Amino acid sequence: xxxxxxxxxxGLIYLDNAxxxxxxxxxxxxxxxxxxxxxxxxxxxxxxxxSVKAGRIIYETREAVASLFxxxxxxxxxxxxxxxxxxxxxxxxxxxxxxxxxxxxIEHNAVMRPLHDLETGGVEVTQxxxxxxxxxxxxxxxxxxxxxxxxxxxxxxxxxxxxxxxxREVGQMARQKNLFFLVDVAQSAGVLPIDMEKDCIDFLxxxxxxxxxxxxxxxxxxxxxxxxxxxxxxLRQGGTGSRSEREIQPEFFPDRYESGTMNAVGLxxxxxxxxxxxxxxIDQIRSHEMTLCTRLIEGLLNIPNVTVYGPTEMxxxxxxxxxxIQNMExxxxxxxxxxxxxxxxxxxxxxxxSAHRTIGTFPNGCVxxxxxxxxxxxxxERALKAVNELAKEAQ
Amino acid sequence: xxxxxxxxxxxxxxxxxxxxKILTMHGLTCKLVPVPxxxxxxxxxxxxxxxxxxxxxxTLIDTHHVIVRSIEVL
Ligand SMILES: Cc1ncc(COP(=O)(O)O)c(C=O)c1O
Numbered sequence: 001x002x003x004x005x006x007x008x009x010x011g012l013i014y015l016d017n018a019x020x021x022x023x024x025x026x027x028x029x030x031x032x033x034x035x036x037x038x039x040x041x042x043x044x045x046x047x048x049x050x051s052v053k054a055g056r057i058i059y060e061t062r063e064a065v066a067s068l069f070x071x072x073x074x075x076x077x078x079x080x081x082x083x084x085x086x087x088x089x090x091x092x093x094x095x096x097x098x099x100x101x102x103x104x105x106i107e108h109n110a111v112m113r114p115l116h117d118l119e120t121g122g123v124e125v126t127q128x129x130x131x132x133x134x135x136x137x138x139x140x141x142x143x144x145x146x147x148x149x150x151x152x153x154x155x156x157x158x159x160x161x162x163x164x165x166x167x168r169e170v171g172q173m174a175r176q177k178n179l180f181f182l183v184d185v186a187q188s189a190g191v192l193p194i195d196m197e198k199d200c201i202d203f204l205x206x207x208x209x210x211x212x213x214x215x216x217x218x219x220x221x222x223x224x225x226x227x228x229x230x231x232x233x234x235l236r237q238g239g240t241g242s243r244s245e246r247e248i249q250p251e252f253f254p255d256r257y258e259s260g261t262m263n264a265v266g267l268x269x270x271x272x273x274x275x276x277x278x279x280x281x282i283d284q285i286r287s288h289e290m291t292l293c294t295r296l297i298e299g300l301l302n303i304p305n306v307t308v309y310g311p312t313e314m315x316x317x318x319x320x321x322x323x324x325i326q327n328m329e330x331x332x333x334x335x336x337x338x339x340x341x342x343x344x345x346x347x348x349x350x351x352x353x354s355a356h357r358t359i360g361t362f363p364n365g366c367v368x369x370x371x372x373x374x375x376x377x378x379x380x381e382r383a384l385k386a387v388n389e390l391a392k393e394a395q
Numbered sequence: 396x397x398x399x400x401x402x403x404x405x406x407x408x409x410x411x412x413x414x415x416k417i418l419t420m421h422g423l424t425c426k427l428v429p430v431p432x433x434x435x436x437x438x439x440x441x442x443x444x445x446x447x448x449x450x451x452x453x454t455l456i457d458t459h460h461v462i463v464r465s466i467e468v469l
Contacts, residue, residue: 044408047429047440055427055440059412075409241439242407252462255407 017372031272044241064274070195083186086205086221093232097122099150105130106355134163156188160355161310162320171200214270289319299384319371328394341386403442404464
């Protein structure tokens with residue numbers, strides 16, 4: 001896979017795709033440039049030809065998102081800033097004081113912080129511990145259900161150690177028990193197959209700038225067909241370009257949840273990214289990443305004083321790999337990888353203290369290499385060589 | 396006023412886009428235009444179609460479960 005920008009040109013090895021993917025596919029920047037230069041109008045506000053063009057791009061992006069996730073209807077794709085925005089809409093919109101929500105031990109703060117806030121307002125929260133490799137036993141989730149349980153909220157794949165949670169098992173169980181199911185697909189969209197119907201997902205929070213290869217500032221929430229608009233309160237109210245004669249918020253999808261001018265520039269980039277993804281095929285991307293990931297993990301495990309976190313079986317993980325060098329702070333490793341080797345990665349707690357408690361790396365955190373579609377075998381070999389050198393020094 | 400057109404009034408631009416897509420797919424002429432002031436004070440768009448296609452359009456709207464507010468002849 002080629003992006004037009006390669007590590008050969010920049011001299012850098014980018015292994016921070018779980019934070020945001022880079023580089024982006026060739027058409028993404030071009031689509032955004034085209035929007036700003038040639039279209040530029042406010043979608044859904046004015047009704048002239050350029051406004052209609054802008055609206056059409058957004059609609060096509062809705063369709064592309066709906067088709068990727070098996071959503072029931074493109075109009076149930078609600079755009080916002082990112083996954084965090086989508087998660088906040090779902091959690092704050094559906095949970096009321098006295099409700100109970102179940103979540104896992106590997107959640108991102110995008111889920112944990114809204115839940116803590118809701119807890120102070122009278123929502124009951126149960127966090128199911130995960131195993132040390134980050135995996136979750138669906139049976140434990142079922143055992144925690146109470147009479148007032150309303151929602152199960154799960155991260156599909158850990159942003160710290162790559163562990164994939166068994167969302168379909170949990171989803172089917174949730175549906176049987178008539179509970180709502182929220183899945184955070186920030187780390188899995190575009191690499192793992194996701195089907196809202198088969199996985200029984202009621203709320204799917206996604207972000208455009210990671211493994212969907214779009215720009216930052218795009219993402220949102222896809223809302224399943226069991227959710228009626230009256231049951232989900234909007235996070236903000238305001239102008240939608242529809243029903244302007246009324247001063248109350250519209251009650252229909254998607255306008256109810258999309259007040260204010262949208263990030264049409266970003267969404268035109270996301271559309272180009274989704275078209276690229278479809279061309280490549282997500283199984284092709286997954287297979288490329290897992291080939292590199294296999295080599296990376298094998299290489300890391302061969303270094304005696306390196307600890308790798310998360311599952312070693314490739315089918316149970318994504319290409320995000322957390323590790324530590326014994327007796328060397330993650331911050332030192334990260335800085336030296338950047339300064340001495342041109343390797344860019346993320347160290348620390350990755351906005352997920354729970355996940356680090358689960359794998360035993362709280363509060364120091366770990367080093368994270370996260371592979372994307374544009375990484376090459378050469379990148380992995382160079383990264384392994386660098387870790388080897390640092391690890392030797394630390395011995 | 397006697398014209399060959401009718402307009403489909405919808406709740407939002409997203410709904411209009413959806414109808415446009417379906418009609419175009421079925422080879423029907425349509426265009427998104429601002430909502431005529433005498434029909435609504437909305438600032439959004441509606442779908443202008445040919446009067447002669449109305450019956451076919453109603454069927455398509457039903458089979459695709461699209462929500463429309465009304466169809467008005469001009
Ligand atoms: C698992 C998980 N959830 C949510 C998020 C939040 O994504 P965003 O910052 O795009 O809202 C991230 C990324 O940081 C993540 O890894």
